[in-house]
Amino acid sequence: MPERSRIGRGTGSTAPSLVPAAVSLGPLQRIAFGLLVGGLWLIRRLPDKPLYRAAFAVGAGLHLLLPQRRDRVRRNLGHVCRWLVANDMASPRVARAARERDALERMVRAAFGHWVVTYVEAALGPRYSAAELKRRFVPVDPATSAESMAARAPGEVGLIHLSMHFGSVDLSALYGSRVGALPLTGPMEFVGSPLARAYFERVRNELDVTIVPVDNAADALIAALERGEAVGIVADRNIVGRGSQVELFGAPVRLPIGPAMLAVGTGAPLYLQAIERTGPGEWLGHSVRLRPPEGVPRREATRAILEQEARAFERIIARAPEQWTTLFFPIWEEATP
Secondary structure: OOOOOOOOOOOOOOOOOOOOOOOOOOHHHHHHHHHHHHHHHHHOOOOHHHHHHHHHHHHHHHOOOOHHHHHHHHHHHHHHHHHHHHOOOOOHHHHHHHHOHHHHHHHHHHHHHHHHHHHHHHHHHHHOOHHHHHHHEEEOOHHHHHHHHOOOOOOOOOEEEEEEEEEOHHHHHHHHHHOOOOOEEEEEOOOOOHHHHHHHHHHHHOOOEEEEEHHHOHHHHHHHHHOOOEEEEEOOOOOOOOOEEEEEOOEEEEEOOHHHHHHHHHOOOEEEEEEEEEEOOEEEEEEEEEOOOOOOOHHHHHHHHHHHHHHHHHHHHOOOHHHEHHHHOOOOOOOOO
16 A cells, blocks of 8 residues: 555645545546545635534435435434333433434434534544644543553554444544554445545545555554554444344344454454544543453453443443434344334
């Protein structure tokens, strides 16, 4: 993979540049790509909070135009809310959504709003410096957050950051790369459309994360850990392979087993990182250490991490279920309709 440029790191001064070398675009696609990059350059100079509010409103409007996705989100969200009530984990707002259709529908609209905000955050993220991110992110557990961002001693294996499609997954990566002391490597699924791929590669490379193809990521991630660096993996939705079955919100789901195996196999400390939105341009950071039990076989240790992971997902998602954008995809093998 060619070395990435660090143009405009943390300053919001990224200017239009060439198409990523790995992507081949036709003449019209190059024009469209130039317009997209020019649009990024422009909106990064606008106040961000009005942009986030506008994006949320656009998403809430899309709720009316995408009936199939709306139905899936409603089913998934209803399942989550009912489970949270049954397990005494529901806030008053979630409890209302579990029993009142109008309250559930408001939460569904909000889910669409957060879905669109996610893309806008990815586009605006590179404008934020490390100092700005520290000012806007409030850690739930400052000690664990600082521990997960710290440098490693010479010769020590690196760190694993496990993230989820909750709140701002892209800003979670940005925070790790700019505030954390270690270089960050992460796998990414590449889309088929050349124009879309060029755009996403451009935006995500600006997050200062070394991107590797998800299909052949294991060797690159192990190498990064052996160098004492950090790796970041999104692991609340299975993209490659069948994953491992675990219970999530009371029903079976398959989660990627790779992060747990990587932690057990290398001994790297594993942290779940989630970024919850508390307002336009304001975030709450969740950092949870996941520890395998000592003195048990690898299979049992891996299974224990998956169980801890699922329970942590439930606790964090319970705070704001509408921010879990995995709701837009099939989740459970036997989910309640």
